[in-house]
Amino acid sequence: MMEHGGRIYHYAELSQFAVKDVIDCSANINPLGPPPGVRDALDAALDAVRYYPDSDHEEIRRVLSDRFTIDQDTILCANGATECIEVLIKGLRPNRCVVLEPAFSEYAAAAYRLSCPVVRLSLFDGERFVLPIAQLDQVLLQGDLLFINHPHNPSGTSWPLQSWIEAVFTWAKRGVSIAVDESFADFLPQEDPRTVMQHAACVQNVFVIRSATKIFSIPGLRFGFLVGTPEKMALLKAYRDPWSVNHLAQVAARVAYEDLRFTLATAVWLKQVHHDWQNSWAVDARWHVFPTSVNFFLLRFSCAKESQRIQGELMKEGIYLRPCGNFQGLGDEYVRIALLSKTQNERVFQAVSALTF
Ligand SMILES: Cc1ncc(COP(=O)(O)O)c(C=O)c1O
Incomplete structure:
Protein backbone atom coordinates (compact mmCIF):
# COMPACT_ATOMS: atom_id res chain seq x y z
CA MET A 1 0.00 0.00 0.00
CA ILE A 29 5.00 19.83 -6.51
CA ASN A 30 4.90 23.22 -8.22
CA PRO A 31 5.78 22.60 -11.91
CA LEU A 32 7.35 26.09 -12.18
CA GLY A 33 10.10 25.53 -9.66
CA PRO A 34 12.67 25.57 -8.33
CA PRO A 35 12.83 29.38 -8.69
CA PRO A 36 15.41 30.50 -11.25
CA GLY A 37 18.04 31.77 -8.79
CA VAL A 38 18.17 28.55 -6.79
CA ARG A 39 20.44 26.55 -9.07
CA ASP A 40 23.12 29.29 -9.27
CA ALA A 41 22.93 29.83 -5.54
CA LEU A 42 23.41 26.11 -4.97
CA ASP A 43 26.43 26.04 -7.29
CA ALA A 44 27.95 28.96 -5.44
CA ALA A 45 27.21 27.38 -2.07
CA LEU A 46 28.85 24.03 -2.81
CA ASP A 47 32.26 25.04 -1.45
CA ALA A 48 30.69 25.68 1.94
CA VAL A 49 29.60 22.06 2.40
CA ARG A 50 32.96 21.54 4.10
CA TYR A 51 31.61 23.58 7.04
CA TYR A 52 28.81 22.72 9.43
CA PRO A 53 25.57 24.41 8.45
CA ASP A 54 24.38 27.35 10.55
CA SER A 55 22.39 25.63 13.28
CA ASP A 56 20.66 28.93 14.16
CA HIS A 57 19.54 29.51 10.54
CA GLU A 58 20.15 33.24 10.96
CA GLU A 59 19.95 34.31 7.31
CA ILE A 60 16.95 32.29 6.29
CA ARG A 61 15.07 33.30 9.45
CA ARG A 62 15.74 36.94 8.61
CA VAL A 63 14.27 36.39 5.14
CA LEU A 64 11.22 34.56 6.55
CA SER A 65 10.72 37.26 9.17
CA ASP A 66 10.66 39.96 6.46
CA ARG A 67 8.45 38.01 4.13
CA PHE A 68 5.81 37.02 6.67
CA THR A 69 6.12 39.98 9.08
CA ILE A 70 6.84 37.90 12.15
CA ASP A 71 9.75 38.13 14.60
CA GLN A 72 12.77 35.96 13.97
CA ASP A 73 12.52 34.33 17.37
CA THR A 74 9.05 33.00 16.49
CA ILE A 75 10.57 30.85 13.72
CA LEU A 76 12.19 27.43 14.05
CA CYS A 77 13.56 25.88 10.85
CA ALA A 78 13.49 22.17 10.16
CA ASN A 79 14.18 19.46 7.61
CA GLY A 80 10.79 19.81 5.92
CA ALA A 81 7.35 20.10 7.49
CA THR A 82 7.72 16.45 8.45
CA GLU A 83 10.45 17.27 10.97
CA CYS A 84 8.26 20.07 12.38
CA ILE A 85 5.56 17.48 13.16
CA GLU A 86 8.03 15.26 14.95
CA VAL A 87 9.63 18.12 16.91
CA LEU A 88 6.21 19.29 18.12
CA ILE A 89 5.34 15.86 19.51
CA LYS A 90 8.80 15.35 21.01
CA GLY A 91 8.94 18.76 22.64
CA LEU A 92 5.34 19.30 23.75
CA ARG A 93 4.91 15.70 24.95
CA PRO A 94 1.15 15.77 24.45
CA ASN A 95 -1.06 13.26 26.25
CA ARG A 96 -2.75 12.51 22.91
CA CYS A 97 -2.46 13.59 19.28
CA VAL A 98 -5.81 14.37 17.69
CA VAL A 99 -5.87 13.81 13.94
CA LEU A 100 -8.66 14.72 11.51
CA GLU A 101 -9.05 11.99 8.91
CA PRO A 102 -8.45 11.62 6.05
CA ALA A 103 -5.06 13.07 6.91
CA PHE A 104 -1.41 13.24 5.90
CA SER A 105 -0.11 10.01 7.41
CA GLU A 106 2.92 11.50 9.18
CA TYR A 107 0.87 12.97 12.06
CA ALA A 108 -0.12 9.51 13.26
CA ALA A 109 3.16 7.92 12.16
CA ALA A 110 5.22 10.40 14.22
CA ALA A 111 2.89 9.92 17.19
CA TYR A 112 3.34 6.15 17.01
CA ARG A 113 7.12 6.49 16.78
CA LEU A 114 7.04 8.64 19.91
CA SER A 115 4.56 6.40 21.77
CA CYS A 116 1.85 9.05 21.87
CA PRO A 117 -1.76 7.80 21.66
CA VAL A 118 -3.71 8.98 18.61
CA VAL A 119 -7.37 9.99 18.58
CA ARG A 120 -8.89 10.08 15.11
CA LEU A 121 -11.94 12.11 14.16
CA SER A 122 -13.44 12.40 10.70
CA LEU A 123 -13.87 15.61 8.73
CA PHE A 124 -15.50 13.89 5.75
CA ASP A 125 -19.21 13.05 5.57
CA GLY A 126 -19.00 11.34 2.18
CA GLU A 127 -19.65 14.55 0.25
CA ARG A 128 -17.97 17.44 2.05
CA PHE A 129 -14.83 18.05 4.04
CA VAL A 130 -15.71 20.14 7.08
CA LEU A 131 -13.91 20.77 10.38
CA PRO A 132 -15.92 19.00 13.12
CA ILE A 133 -15.76 21.98 15.50
CA ALA A 134 -18.53 20.89 17.90
CA GLN A 135 -17.17 17.36 18.18
CA LEU A 136 -13.64 18.63 18.72
CA ASP A 137 -14.90 20.93 21.42
CA GLN A 138 -16.19 17.90 23.32
CA VAL A 139 -13.15 15.72 22.74
CA LEU A 140 -10.23 18.10 23.30
CA LEU A 141 -8.62 18.08 26.73
CA GLN A 142 -5.77 20.01 28.26
CA GLY A 143 -2.48 18.43 27.16
CA ASP A 144 -3.75 17.30 23.74
CA LEU A 145 -2.08 18.24 20.47
CA LEU A 146 -4.52 18.79 17.60
CA PHE A 147 -3.34 18.82 13.98
CA ILE A 148 -5.42 20.90 11.58
CA ASN A 149 -4.26 20.63 8.01
CA HIS A 150 -5.26 23.78 6.20
CA PRO A 151 -5.56 23.84 3.21
CA HIS A 152 -6.45 20.22 3.55
CA ASN A 153 -4.60 17.34 1.93
CA PRO A 154 -5.96 15.19 0.23
CA SER A 155 -9.16 17.13 -0.49
CA GLY A 156 -7.78 20.56 -1.43
CA THR A 157 -10.41 22.19 0.80
CA SER A 158 -9.80 25.54 2.47
CA TRP A 159 -12.08 26.92 5.18
CA PRO A 160 -12.53 30.68 5.74
CA LEU A 161 -10.55 31.55 8.87
CA GLN A 162 -13.49 33.22 10.58
CA SER A 163 -15.33 29.87 10.66
CA TRP A 164 -12.76 28.21 12.95
CA ILE A 165 -10.16 30.59 14.38
CA GLU A 166 -12.19 31.50 17.47
CA ALA A 167 -12.53 27.81 18.32
CA VAL A 168 -8.74 27.46 18.04
CA PHE A 169 -8.25 30.32 20.52
CA THR A 170 -10.73 28.75 22.95
CA TRP A 171 -8.98 25.39 22.84
CA ALA A 172 -5.57 27.06 23.19
CA LYS A 173 -6.80 28.74 26.39
CA ARG A 174 -7.95 25.33 27.61
CA GLY A 175 -4.33 24.13 27.36
CA VAL A 176 -4.72 22.28 24.07
CA SER A 177 -1.88 22.77 21.58
CA ILE A 178 -3.05 23.34 18.02
CA ALA A 179 -0.70 22.86 15.08
CA VAL A 180 -2.05 24.25 11.84
CA ASP A 181 -0.20 22.53 9.01
CA GLU A 182 -0.10 25.13 6.24
CA SER A 183 2.13 23.16 3.91
CA PHE A 184 -0.08 24.16 0.97
CA ALA A 185 -1.03 27.68 2.08
CA ASP A 186 1.38 29.30 -0.37
CA PHE A 187 -0.86 28.04 -3.18
CA LEU A 188 -3.94 29.91 -1.93
CA PRO A 189 -4.90 32.95 -4.03
CA GLN A 190 -2.82 35.90 -2.86
CA GLU A 191 -5.85 38.10 -2.33
CA ASP A 192 -7.15 35.47 0.10
CA PRO A 193 -4.41 34.89 2.66
CA ARG A 194 -5.88 32.36 5.06
CA THR A 195 -2.88 31.93 7.32
CA VAL A 196 -2.73 31.60 11.09
CA MET A 197 0.96 32.51 11.14
CA GLN A 198 0.64 35.95 12.75
CA HIS A 199 -1.59 34.49 15.48
CA ALA A 200 0.81 31.60 16.11
CA ALA A 201 3.64 34.07 16.66
CA CYS A 202 1.89 35.56 19.68
CA VAL A 203 -0.85 33.22 20.99
CA GLN A 204 0.31 30.56 23.45
CA ASN A 205 -0.29 26.96 22.29
CA VAL A 206 -0.97 27.85 18.65
CA PHE A 207 1.61 26.74 16.07
CA VAL A 208 1.93 26.88 12.31
CA ILE A 209 3.82 24.36 10.21
CA ARG A 210 5.10 25.51 6.81
CA SER A 211 6.81 23.64 3.99
CA ALA A 212 9.04 24.98 1.22
CA THR A 213 9.20 21.67 -0.58
CA LYS A 214 5.95 21.91 -2.57
CA ILE A 215 5.75 25.60 -3.44
CA PHE A 216 9.44 25.87 -4.41
CA SER A 217 9.80 22.34 -5.81
CA ILE A 218 12.63 21.31 -3.50
CA PRO A 219 11.38 18.07 -1.89
CA GLY A 220 14.78 16.53 -2.60
CA LEU A 221 16.51 19.26 -0.55
CA ARG A 222 13.99 19.54 2.32
CA PHE A 223 13.04 22.72 4.14
CA GLY A 224 10.19 23.66 6.42
CA PHE A 225 9.63 25.80 9.49
CA LEU A 226 7.52 26.15 12.58
CA VAL A 227 5.99 29.35 13.92
CA GLY A 228 5.06 29.77 17.58
CA THR A 229 5.70 32.06 20.53
CA PRO A 230 9.40 32.78 21.26
CA GLU A 231 9.27 30.78 24.53
CA LYS A 232 7.83 27.71 22.83
CA MET A 233 10.28 27.95 19.92
CA ALA A 234 13.20 28.11 22.37
CA LEU A 235 11.85 25.01 24.10
CA LEU A 236 11.28 23.06 20.88
CA LYS A 237 14.72 23.92 19.53
CA ALA A 238 16.22 21.57 22.09
CA TYR A 239 14.31 18.67 20.48
CA ARG A 240 15.66 19.18 16.99
CA ASP A 241 18.88 17.82 15.52
CA PRO A 242 20.96 21.06 15.37
CA TRP A 243 22.19 20.32 11.81
CA SER A 244 19.06 18.80 10.30
CA VAL A 245 18.74 21.69 7.83
CA ASN A 246 21.79 21.35 5.62
CA HIS A 247 23.62 24.31 4.14
CA LEU A 248 22.27 23.84 0.60
CA ALA A 249 18.69 23.68 1.84
CA GLN A 250 19.18 26.91 3.80
CA VAL A 251 20.64 28.68 0.77
CA ALA A 252 17.91 27.40 -1.58
CA ALA A 253 15.14 28.41 0.84
CA ARG A 254 16.65 31.88 1.29
CA VAL A 255 16.77 32.56 -2.45
CA ALA A 256 13.31 31.05 -2.99
CA TYR A 257 11.50 32.99 -0.26
CA GLU A 258 13.13 36.24 -1.45
CA ASP A 259 11.85 35.71 -4.99
CA LEU A 260 8.46 37.40 -5.00
CA LYS A 342 -0.94 23.15 -18.92
CA THR A 343 0.41 20.56 -21.37
CA GLN A 344 0.79 17.90 -18.71
CA ASN A 345 -2.67 18.59 -17.29
CA GLU A 346 -4.20 18.23 -20.74
CA ARG A 347 -2.32 15.01 -21.33
CA VAL A 348 -3.55 13.56 -18.03
CA PHE A 349 -7.12 14.69 -18.66
C1 LIG B 1 -0.18 18.11 4.67
C2 LIG B 1 1.27 17.86 4.53
N1 LIG B 1 2.11 18.26 5.50
C3 LIG B 1 3.42 18.04 5.41
C4 LIG B 1 3.97 17.38 4.32
C5 LIG B 1 5.44 17.14 4.28
O1 LIG B 1 6.13 18.22 3.75
P1 LIG B 1 7.70 18.26 3.68
O2 LIG B 1 8.11 17.75 2.35
O3 LIG B 1 8.03 19.71 3.86
O4 LIG B 1 8.24 17.42 4.80
C6 LIG B 1 3.14 16.94 3.31
C7 LIG B 1 3.70 16.22 2.15
O5 LIG B 1 3.02 15.73 1.30
C8 LIG B 1 1.76 17.18 3.42
O6 LIG B 1 0.92 16.77 2.47
Whole structure:
Protein backbone atom coordinates (compact mmCIF):
# COMPACT_ATOMS: atom_id res chain seq x y z
CA MET A 1 0.00 0.00 0.00
CA MET A 2 1.38 3.41 -1.00
CA GLU A 3 2.16 5.50 2.10
CA HIS A 4 3.21 8.64 0.21
CA GLY A 5 3.09 9.88 -3.36
CA GLY A 6 6.15 11.12 -5.23
CA ARG A 7 8.01 7.79 -5.52
CA ILE A 8 9.50 8.95 -8.76
CA TYR A 9 12.44 6.52 -8.95
CA HIS A 10 10.11 3.61 -8.31
CA TYR A 11 7.68 4.83 -10.99
CA ALA A 12 10.49 5.23 -13.52
CA GLU A 13 11.66 1.68 -12.88
CA LEU A 14 8.12 0.28 -13.05
CA SER A 15 7.16 2.00 -16.27
CA GLN A 16 10.63 1.94 -17.87
CA PHE A 17 10.46 5.70 -18.44
CA ALA A 18 13.31 8.11 -17.66
CA VAL A 19 12.65 9.97 -14.38
CA LYS A 20 12.24 13.25 -16.28
CA ASP A 21 9.60 11.72 -18.57
CA VAL A 22 7.34 10.42 -15.80
CA ILE A 23 4.23 12.58 -15.26
CA ASP A 24 4.02 12.49 -11.51
CA CYS A 25 0.61 13.66 -10.32
CA SER A 26 1.05 11.75 -7.08
CA ALA A 27 3.10 14.46 -5.31
CA ASN A 28 1.90 18.05 -5.31
CA ILE A 29 5.00 19.83 -6.51
CA ASN A 30 4.90 23.22 -8.22
CA PRO A 31 5.78 22.60 -11.91
CA LEU A 32 7.35 26.09 -12.18
CA GLY A 33 10.10 25.53 -9.66
CA PRO A 34 12.67 25.57 -8.33
CA PRO A 35 12.83 29.38 -8.69
CA PRO A 36 15.41 30.50 -11.25
CA GLY A 37 18.04 31.77 -8.79
CA VAL A 38 18.17 28.55 -6.79
CA ARG A 39 20.44 26.55 -9.07
CA ASP A 40 23.12 29.29 -9.27
CA ALA A 41 22.93 29.83 -5.54
CA LEU A 42 23.41 26.11 -4.97
CA ASP A 43 26.43 26.04 -7.29
CA ALA A 44 27.95 28.96 -5.44
CA ALA A 45 27.21 27.38 -2.07
CA LEU A 46 28.85 24.03 -2.81
CA ASP A 47 32.26 25.04 -1.45
CA ALA A 48 30.69 25.68 1.94
CA VAL A 49 29.60 22.06 2.40
CA ARG A 50 32.96 21.54 4.10
CA TYR A 51 31.61 23.58 7.04
CA TYR A 52 28.81 22.72 9.43
CA PRO A 53 25.57 24.41 8.45
CA ASP A 54 24.38 27.35 10.55
CA SER A 55 22.39 25.63 13.28
CA ASP A 56 20.66 28.93 14.16
CA HIS A 57 19.54 29.51 10.54
CA GLU A 58 20.15 33.24 10.96
CA GLU A 59 19.95 34.31 7.31
CA ILE A 60 16.95 32.29 6.29
CA ARG A 61 15.07 33.30 9.45
CA ARG A 62 15.74 36.94 8.61
CA VAL A 63 14.27 36.39 5.14
CA LEU A 64 11.22 34.56 6.55
CA SER A 65 10.72 37.26 9.17
CA ASP A 66 10.66 39.96 6.46
CA ARG A 67 8.45 38.01 4.13
CA PHE A 68 5.81 37.02 6.67
CA THR A 69 6.12 39.98 9.08
CA ILE A 70 6.84 37.90 12.15
CA ASP A 71 9.75 38.13 14.60
CA GLN A 72 12.77 35.96 13.97
CA ASP A 73 12.52 34.33 17.37
CA THR A 74 9.05 33.00 16.49
CA ILE A 75 10.57 30.85 13.72
CA LEU A 76 12.19 27.43 14.05
CA CYS A 77 13.56 25.88 10.85
CA ALA A 78 13.49 22.17 10.16
CA ASN A 79 14.18 19.46 7.61
CA GLY A 80 10.79 19.81 5.92
CA ALA A 81 7.35 20.10 7.49
CA THR A 82 7.72 16.45 8.45
CA GLU A 83 10.45 17.27 10.97
CA CYS A 84 8.26 20.07 12.38
CA ILE A 85 5.56 17.48 13.16
CA GLU A 86 8.03 15.26 14.95
CA VAL A 87 9.63 18.12 16.91
CA LEU A 88 6.21 19.29 18.12
CA ILE A 89 5.34 15.86 19.51
CA LYS A 90 8.80 15.35 21.01
CA GLY A 91 8.94 18.76 22.64
CA LEU A 92 5.34 19.30 23.75
CA ARG A 93 4.91 15.70 24.95
CA PRO A 94 1.15 15.77 24.45
CA ASN A 95 -1.06 13.26 26.25
CA ARG A 96 -2.75 12.51 22.91
CA CYS A 97 -2.46 13.59 19.28
CA VAL A 98 -5.81 14.37 17.69
CA VAL A 99 -5.87 13.81 13.94
CA LEU A 100 -8.66 14.72 11.51
CA GLU A 101 -9.05 11.99 8.91
CA PRO A 102 -8.45 11.62 6.05
CA ALA A 103 -5.06 13.07 6.91
CA PHE A 104 -1.41 13.24 5.90
CA SER A 105 -0.11 10.01 7.41
CA GLU A 106 2.92 11.50 9.18
CA TYR A 107 0.87 12.97 12.06
CA ALA A 108 -0.12 9.51 13.26
CA ALA A 109 3.16 7.92 12.16
CA ALA A 110 5.22 10.40 14.22
CA ALA A 111 2.89 9.92 17.19
CA TYR A 112 3.34 6.15 17.01
CA ARG A 113 7.12 6.49 16.78
CA LEU A 114 7.04 8.64 19.91
CA SER A 115 4.56 6.40 21.77
CA CYS A 116 1.85 9.05 21.87
CA PRO A 117 -1.76 7.80 21.66
CA VAL A 118 -3.71 8.98 18.61
CA VAL A 119 -7.37 9.99 18.58
CA ARG A 120 -8.89 10.08 15.11
CA LEU A 121 -11.94 12.11 14.16
CA SER A 122 -13.44 12.40 10.70
CA LEU A 123 -13.87 15.61 8.73
CA PHE A 124 -15.50 13.89 5.75
CA ASP A 125 -19.21 13.05 5.57
CA GLY A 126 -19.00 11.34 2.18
CA GLU A 127 -19.65 14.55 0.25
CA ARG A 128 -17.97 17.44 2.05
CA PHE A 129 -14.83 18.05 4.04
CA VAL A 130 -15.71 20.14 7.08
CA LEU A 131 -13.91 20.77 10.38
CA PRO A 132 -15.92 19.00 13.12
CA ILE A 133 -15.76 21.98 15.50
CA ALA A 134 -18.53 20.89 17.90
CA GLN A 135 -17.17 17.36 18.18
CA LEU A 136 -13.64 18.63 18.72
CA ASP A 137 -14.90 20.93 21.42
CA GLN A 138 -16.19 17.90 23.32
CA VAL A 139 -13.15 15.72 22.74
CA LEU A 140 -10.23 18.10 23.30
CA LEU A 141 -8.62 18.08 26.73
CA GLN A 142 -5.77 20.01 28.26
CA GLY A 143 -2.48 18.43 27.16
CA ASP A 144 -3.75 17.30 23.74
CA LEU A 145 -2.08 18.24 20.47
CA LEU A 146 -4.52 18.79 17.60
CA PHE A 147 -3.34 18.82 13.98
CA ILE A 148 -5.42 20.90 11.58
CA ASN A 149 -4.26 20.63 8.01
CA HIS A 150 -5.26 23.78 6.20
CA PRO A 151 -5.56 23.84 3.21
CA HIS A 152 -6.45 20.22 3.55
CA ASN A 153 -4.60 17.34 1.93
CA PRO A 154 -5.96 15.19 0.23
CA SER A 155 -9.16 17.13 -0.49
CA GLY A 156 -7.78 20.56 -1.43
CA THR A 157 -10.41 22.19 0.80
CA SER A 158 -9.80 25.54 2.47
CA TRP A 159 -12.08 26.92 5.18
CA PRO A 160 -12.53 30.68 5.74
CA LEU A 161 -10.55 31.55 8.87
CA GLN A 162 -13.49 33.22 10.58
CA SER A 163 -15.33 29.87 10.66
CA TRP A 164 -12.76 28.21 12.95
CA ILE A 165 -10.16 30.59 14.38
CA GLU A 166 -12.19 31.50 17.47
CA ALA A 167 -12.53 27.81 18.32
CA VAL A 168 -8.74 27.46 18.04
CA PHE A 169 -8.25 30.32 20.52
CA THR A 170 -10.73 28.75 22.95
CA TRP A 171 -8.98 25.39 22.84
CA ALA A 172 -5.57 27.06 23.19
CA LYS A 173 -6.80 28.74 26.39
CA ARG A 174 -7.95 25.33 27.61
CA GLY A 175 -4.33 24.13 27.36
CA VAL A 176 -4.72 22.28 24.07
CA SER A 177 -1.88 22.77 21.58
CA ILE A 178 -3.05 23.34 18.02
CA ALA A 179 -0.70 22.86 15.08
CA VAL A 180 -2.05 24.25 11.84
CA ASP A 181 -0.20 22.53 9.01
CA GLU A 182 -0.10 25.13 6.24
CA SER A 183 2.13 23.16 3.91
CA PHE A 184 -0.08 24.16 0.97
CA ALA A 185 -1.03 27.68 2.08
CA ASP A 186 1.38 29.30 -0.37
CA PHE A 187 -0.86 28.04 -3.18
CA LEU A 188 -3.94 29.91 -1.93
CA PRO A 189 -4.90 32.95 -4.03
CA GLN A 190 -2.82 35.90 -2.86
CA GLU A 191 -5.85 38.10 -2.33
CA ASP A 192 -7.15 35.47 0.10
CA PRO A 193 -4.41 34.89 2.66
CA ARG A 194 -5.88 32.36 5.06
CA THR A 195 -2.88 31.93 7.32
CA VAL A 196 -2.73 31.60 11.09
CA MET A 197 0.96 32.51 11.14
CA GLN A 198 0.64 35.95 12.75
CA HIS A 199 -1.59 34.49 15.48
CA ALA A 200 0.81 31.60 16.11
CA ALA A 201 3.64 34.07 16.66
CA CYS A 202 1.89 35.56 19.68
CA VAL A 203 -0.85 33.22 20.99
CA GLN A 204 0.31 30.56 23.45
CA ASN A 205 -0.29 26.96 22.29
CA VAL A 206 -0.97 27.85 18.65
CA PHE A 207 1.61 26.74 16.07
CA VAL A 208 1.93 26.88 12.31
CA ILE A 209 3.82 24.36 10.21
CA ARG A 210 5.10 25.51 6.81
CA SER A 211 6.81 23.64 3.99
CA ALA A 212 9.04 24.98 1.22
CA THR A 213 9.20 21.67 -0.58
CA LYS A 214 5.95 21.91 -2.57
CA ILE A 215 5.75 25.60 -3.44
CA PHE A 216 9.44 25.87 -4.41
CA SER A 217 9.80 22.34 -5.81
CA ILE A 218 12.63 21.31 -3.50
CA PRO A 219 11.38 18.07 -1.89
CA GLY A 220 14.78 16.53 -2.60
CA LEU A 221 16.51 19.26 -0.55
CA ARG A 222 13.99 19.54 2.32
CA PHE A 223 13.04 22.72 4.14
CA GLY A 224 10.19 23.66 6.42
CA PHE A 225 9.63 25.80 9.49
CA LEU A 226 7.52 26.15 12.58
CA VAL A 227 5.99 29.35 13.92
CA GLY A 228 5.06 29.77 17.58
CA THR A 229 5.70 32.06 20.53
CA PRO A 230 9.40 32.78 21.26
CA GLU A 231 9.27 30.78 24.53
CA LYS A 232 7.83 27.71 22.83
CA MET A 233 10.28 27.95 19.92
CA ALA A 234 13.20 28.11 22.37
CA LEU A 235 11.85 25.01 24.10
CA LEU A 236 11.28 23.06 20.88
CA LYS A 237 14.72 23.92 19.53
CA ALA A 238 16.22 21.57 22.09
CA TYR A 239 14.31 18.67 20.48
CA ARG A 240 15.66 19.18 16.99
CA ASP A 241 18.88 17.82 15.52
CA PRO A 242 20.96 21.06 15.37
CA TRP A 243 22.19 20.32 11.81
CA SER A 244 19.06 18.80 10.30
CA VAL A 245 18.74 21.69 7.83
CA ASN A 246 21.79 21.35 5.62
CA HIS A 247 23.62 24.31 4.14
CA LEU A 248 22.27 23.84 0.60
CA ALA A 249 18.69 23.68 1.84
CA GLN A 250 19.18 26.91 3.80
CA VAL A 251 20.64 28.68 0.77
CA ALA A 252 17.91 27.40 -1.58
CA ALA A 253 15.14 28.41 0.84
CA ARG A 254 16.65 31.88 1.29
CA VAL A 255 16.77 32.56 -2.45
CA ALA A 256 13.31 31.05 -2.99
CA TYR A 257 11.50 32.99 -0.26
CA GLU A 258 13.13 36.24 -1.45
CA ASP A 259 11.85 35.71 -4.99
CA LEU A 260 8.46 37.40 -5.00
CA ARG A 261 8.28 37.24 -8.78
CA PHE A 262 8.24 33.47 -8.57
CA THR A 263 5.34 33.59 -6.12
CA LEU A 264 3.47 35.85 -8.51
CA ALA A 265 4.20 33.59 -11.48
CA THR A 266 2.90 30.64 -9.46
CA ALA A 267 -0.32 32.49 -8.67
CA VAL A 268 -0.83 33.34 -12.36
CA TRP A 269 -0.18 29.73 -13.41
CA LEU A 270 -2.58 28.33 -10.79
CA LYS A 271 -5.36 30.75 -11.71
CA GLN A 272 -5.14 29.63 -15.33
CA VAL A 273 -4.94 25.97 -14.35
CA HIS A 274 -8.01 26.28 -12.08
CA HIS A 275 -9.87 27.91 -14.95
CA ASP A 276 -8.95 25.01 -17.28
CA TRP A 277 -9.90 22.54 -14.53
CA GLN A 278 -13.36 24.10 -14.24
CA ASN A 279 -13.86 23.55 -17.96
CA SER A 280 -12.56 20.00 -18.08
CA TRP A 281 -12.49 17.82 -14.95
CA ALA A 282 -15.27 19.71 -13.20
CA VAL A 283 -17.87 19.44 -15.97
CA ASP A 284 -17.56 15.73 -16.68
CA ALA A 285 -20.25 13.51 -15.15
CA ARG A 286 -18.21 10.29 -15.48
CA TRP A 287 -16.51 11.01 -12.15
CA HIS A 288 -16.99 13.25 -9.13
CA VAL A 289 -14.47 15.96 -8.31
CA PHE A 290 -14.26 17.96 -5.09
CA PRO A 291 -13.73 21.74 -5.24
CA THR A 292 -10.11 22.69 -4.65
CA SER A 293 -8.38 25.88 -3.59
CA VAL A 294 -4.85 24.63 -4.19
CA ASN A 295 -2.59 22.73 -6.63
CA PHE A 296 -4.22 19.31 -6.50
CA PHE A 297 -7.71 17.87 -6.44
CA LEU A 298 -9.54 14.80 -5.27
CA LEU A 299 -11.53 12.70 -7.72
CA ARG A 300 -13.90 9.78 -7.13
CA PHE A 301 -14.34 7.21 -9.88
CA SER A 302 -17.53 5.16 -10.07
CA CYS A 303 -15.95 2.24 -8.18
CA ALA A 304 -12.63 0.92 -6.86
CA LYS A 305 -12.20 -1.55 -9.72
CA GLU A 306 -12.63 1.17 -12.33
CA SER A 307 -10.16 3.39 -10.49
CA GLN A 308 -7.54 0.64 -10.31
CA ARG A 309 -7.99 -0.26 -13.96
CA ILE A 310 -7.53 3.34 -15.05
CA GLN A 311 -4.47 3.85 -12.85
CA GLY A 312 -2.96 0.63 -14.19
CA GLU A 313 -3.42 1.82 -17.78
CA LEU A 314 -2.04 5.28 -16.98
CA MET A 315 1.11 3.75 -15.52
CA LYS A 316 1.86 2.22 -18.91
CA GLU A 317 1.96 5.81 -20.23
CA GLY A 318 4.21 6.94 -17.36
CA ILE A 319 1.37 8.83 -15.60
CA TYR A 320 1.03 8.34 -11.85
CA LEU A 321 -1.92 9.47 -9.75
CA ARG A 322 -2.10 9.17 -5.95
CA PRO A 323 -4.40 6.29 -5.01
CA CYS A 324 -6.26 7.20 -1.83
CA GLY A 325 -7.20 3.78 -0.46
CA ASN A 326 -4.90 4.21 2.53
CA PHE A 327 -6.45 7.50 3.63
CA GLN A 328 -8.88 6.75 6.43
CA GLY A 329 -12.44 7.49 5.28
CA LEU A 330 -11.58 7.26 1.58
CA GLY A 331 -11.40 4.14 -0.57
CA ASP A 332 -9.71 2.87 -3.70
CA GLU A 333 -12.26 4.69 -5.86
CA TYR A 334 -10.62 7.99 -4.80
CA VAL A 335 -7.49 9.42 -6.40
CA ARG A 336 -5.64 12.66 -5.80
CA ILE A 337 -4.26 14.41 -8.87
CA ALA A 338 -1.64 17.17 -8.82
CA LEU A 339 -2.09 20.09 -11.19
CA LEU A 340 1.03 20.45 -13.31
CA SER A 341 1.87 22.42 -16.45
CA LYS A 342 -0.94 23.15 -18.92
CA THR A 343 0.41 20.56 -21.37
CA GLN A 344 0.79 17.90 -18.71
CA ASN A 345 -2.67 18.59 -17.29
CA GLU A 346 -4.20 18.23 -20.74
CA ARG A 347 -2.32 15.01 -21.33
CA VAL A 348 -3.55 13.56 -18.03
CA PHE A 349 -7.12 14.69 -18.66
CA GLN A 350 -7.13 13.18 -22.13
CA ALA A 351 -5.58 9.94 -20.94
CA VAL A 352 -8.14 9.54 -18.13
CA SER A 353 -11.00 10.55 -20.44
CA ALA A 354 -10.02 7.98 -23.03
CA LEU A 355 -10.06 5.25 -20.39
CA THR A 356 -13.34 6.15 -18.67
CA PHE A 357 -16.75 5.11 -19.95
C1 LIG B 1 -0.18 18.11 4.67
C2 LIG B 1 1.27 17.86 4.53
N1 LIG B 1 2.11 18.26 5.50
C3 LIG B 1 3.42 18.04 5.41
C4 LIG B 1 3.97 17.38 4.32
C5 LIG B 1 5.44 17.14 4.28
O1 LIG B 1 6.13 18.22 3.75
P1 LIG B 1 7.70 18.26 3.68
O2 LIG B 1 8.11 17.75 2.35
O3 LIG B 1 8.03 19.71 3.86
O4 LIG B 1 8.24 17.42 4.80
C6 LIG B 1 3.14 16.94 3.31
C7 LIG B 1 3.70 16.22 2.15
O5 LIG B 1 3.02 15.73 1.30
C8 LIG B 1 1.76 17.18 3.42
O6 LIG B 1 0.92 16.77 2.47
